[in-house]
Every structure is written in C-alpha cells, then in structure tokens.
Amino acid sequence: xxxxxxxxxxxxxxxxxxxxxxxxxxxxxxxxxxxxxxxxxxxxxxxxxxxxxxxxxxxxxxxxxxxxxxxxxxxxxxxx
Numbered sequence: 001x002x003x004x005x006x007x008x009x010x011x012x013x014x015x016x017x018x019x020x021x022x023x024x025x026x027x028x029x030x031x032x033x034x035x036x037x038x039x040x041x042x043x044x045x046x047x048x049x050x051x052x053x054x055x056x057x058x059x060x061x062x063x064x065x066x067x068x069x070x071x072x073x074x075x076x077x078x079x080x
Contacts, residue, residue: 022072040064
C-alpha cells in the first residue's frame with residue numbers, strides 16, 4: 001500500500017521548499033528530495049485520492065516548480 005508524504009521545509013536563505021513523495025506505507029518519509037514534486041514557497045497544496053492508483057494534486061502550480069512528475073511507484077499523479 002502507498003501513501004503520499006508532503007513535506008515543507010525551511011531551506012538556506014529562509015526559503016521554503018515543498019516536496020511531495022509517494023512512498024510505501026511502512027516507509028518513513030525521508031529528508032531527500034520528493035519523487036513527485038519539488039517547488040519553492042509555501043504552497044496551498046491539496047491532495048485527494050481519485051482511486052487506488054490515481055492521486056490529484058491541487059495548488060502546486062507556479063514559476064517555482066522544479067519537478068512535477070506524472071507517475072511514481074505505480075501511482076498516476078494528476079495536477080489541477
């Protein structure tokens with residue numbers, strides 16, 4: 001079983017980074033970069049499961065998005 005892990009952290013120079021990973025439920029979230037989304041800023045991200053293999057991510061758009069994957073660990077990610 002999989003679960004999303006959404007982390008926000010204060011990086012160097014007082015900049016926030018949002019990182020989204022999809023990991024197995026028994027795995028702990030790591031401090032590594034997200035495997036689905038990496039973006040600058042404090043974003044109003046909302047996650048919603050559409051099915052067991054589809055995850056909706058809203059509020060992640062913007063010019064500070066560095067990574068935006070459409071699949072991770074067998075889960076399709078849909079951005080709104």
